[in-house]
Amino acid sequence: MIHGCPDYNISMDIITNKNQFHAGEDDVKGAAVALVRLWHTYTLDIDKLIKGQILDTKTDQLTPFDILYIAGVVEEKGQTYDAIVWLHALLKAIEERYIEEEGDIKEVTIVRRLAAAYSSHGVPWESVKLLEEYLRKDPTHKGVARDIAYINSKLRSIPEDQRTQLLQPPSLDDQKRVYEALCRGEGKRSQSVLSSLKCFSRQTKIPIYRAKEEVLNYAPRVSLFYEVISDSEIKYLKEAAMNLLARSYIMGDDGKGALADMRVSQTAWLPESSHPIVDRLGRRIELITGLSTRQYPHASHSEDFQILNYGIGGMYEPHPDWFGTLLANGAYRYGDPPSLRASGDRLATWLYYLEDVKKGGATVFVNLNVTVPVVKGAAAFWYNLKRNGELDENTWHAGCPVLLGSKWVSNKWIRETGQFFRRLCGKNPDSLDGPL
Ligand SMILES: O=C(O)CCC(=O)C(=O)O
Ligand SMILES: [Fe+2]
Structure with a gap:
């Protein structure tokens, strides 16, 4: 209480x-x-x-x-x-x-x-x-x-x-130190980087709909899109997830799900076919990113929506979203259902924010010094892979502990399959993502 x-x-x-x-x-x-x-x-x-x-x-x-x-x-x-x-x-x-x-x-x-x-x-x-x-x-x-x-x-x-050693606090590794500082909103970015960032309304696949995009980082691009999910859509997602919530897993080294102290939250999965609202939320991501989220019995272009609920103290410590070497080693099934076999790696992450968190709970990028605030109705978006398919180490991120309130988010992982003509290679491996 x-x-x-x-x-x-x-x-x-x-x-x-x-x-x-x-x-x-x-x-x-x-x-x-x-x-x-x-x-x-x-x-x-x-x-x-x-x-x-x-x-x-x-x-x-x-x-x-x-x-x-x-x-x-x-x-x-x-x-x-x-x-x-x-x-x-x-x-x-x-x-x-x-x-x-x-x-x-x-x-x-x-x-x-x-x-x-x-x-x-x-x-x-x-x-x-x-x-x-x-x-x-x-x-x-x-x-x-x-x-x-x-x-x-x-x-x-x-x-x-x-007998002289004094009481010393344990030394935190660099990543953990940065993670905690970013969670407190103490990330330091130079004035020149900050002044290069911008907000604009982005063209989508249909001319009458433009998306409000705030770029929080270039190279890799991390954006926050405002007003991309309505209150009634949020209400539906939460209600549908409520009975399905179970403790979240992480991907173990053997490619199987594992319980871990580094991730404390509850998860539910909703396929796009489960309800027209869920389908619409997938279509909206397509509209804004230009990528495909289509789901098929085999080789889907995206995973089901994951609805996450974090209570007070809940968090997800720094991690990348890709499967990386697991995939390269051929262990590409990781218990994936047939719909996802042969879907490739997690090319991009779309993260809808379903609730404002009273205090804490930001999403932070530990190698970029970027803190993404939790804004109800908005969504964060970034590519986990470079345009040549390499893993982008700069996308390591975390969900900060919730200090007050509770945090509800929903992510959609967009797989490589289906995007070949949608996200093209750049002229060199480090080419930036231009407008889509
Ligand atoms: O909760 C967040 O802010 C991030 C969630 C996340 O990184 C994940 O589920 O992979
Ligand atoms: Fe993640």
């Missing part, structure tokens, strides 16, 4: 009723990981988060049990630094009395957990310091004295002068 966020509460009610959903251990763990992810990605103030304050939205305050649980879950995943920060925040909350000790969870419980986390993080001398500090307040505590003796016995093998 989130106060001041009725849309979220309504979506949760619908999903709960439709799916007869009861949270299991994995769901609760997933929620803990998601909360830490949000704190990290959006550099949220941990004290406010504990008090239930996320930006201008108020939710329930976390309990000592919640925080110990969260710290335990992330520690188990190897994020000892995060566990330490959360446990320190809990100690501070109790000290400042905005959180009360709860049942068995007393200050000493937290101090001992924190000491254990310091040791796992490779700085056991910090554990001793912390425990000794507590023992000065409560000199008769036998458990703490025992912990100190135990850690000291381990420390004997480490020379004094090597």
Whole structure:
């Protein structure tokens, strides 16, 4: 339940009723990981988060049990630094009395957990310091004295002068650092690049219909098309998807679908033949891009529409959309139905945005420093392959974690088959995409 966020509460009610959903251990763990992810990605103030304050939205305050649980879950995943920060925040909350000790969870419980986390993080001398500090307040505590003796016995093998390493946050790889910065809207682009970008109304295959295009990047071209799906079309897609939603998969190395922590959302698939509205949405993509999305029993030109729903904390970490080497190695079926066999790679991606996200959830291109805002009724479009068919590494992208609200999108992957005379080769491999 989130106060001041009725849309979220309504979506949760619908999903709960439709799916007869009861949270299991994995769901609760997933929620803990998601909360830490949000704190990290959006550099949220941990004290406010504990008090239930996320930006201008108020939710329930976390309990000592919640925080110990969260710290335990992330520690188990190897994020000892995060566990330490959360446990320190809990100690501070109790000290400042905005959180009360709860049942068995007393200050000493937290101090001992924190000491254990310091040791796992490779700085056991910090554990001793912390425990000794507590023992000065409560000199008769036998458990703490025992912990100190135990850690000291381990420390004997480490020379004094090597016990200097300080608590360090883990270093993020470059891609992850850029991803998080772009999600926060901190992507840096030069003034000359920014001033070369433009909005215009683009000619389509029928003279009376022009599409409102904003170019967010040239080479490769990433565009946002405004007002390309209506509210009633959106309503239809969401309702049709609602009963079909299931946890999203990623493509495993063996070409089969796999569950993964890097993609947290729900997916449903709708073929164009399922309803005239879905068909119309496919035709509109053809009209604007000049590509074919036709679907056949064999060798379709595009995949079914994928409807995606991300809840709070849901995201899709950086990835390319192509199959790449899987295809080159001949493993081109990846469990594809006959309609997609021999359809080739994912030449292009069209992404309809079905809802504004209250906070977070942008689509970001990590090698281009581009953040695509989520705008209800708009759609992002880009080619994943260069005009000579090579994979375009610059199209690696991600769906940022949803901080508030929920995110609904629908993508259409347009395959190579059917586009041979629609997207022509350039004069050289790096030729840009001109007007279609
Ligand atoms: O949700 C988004 O913004 C991106 C989705 C995406 O990249 C995908 O489904 O492949
Ligand atoms: Fe993608």
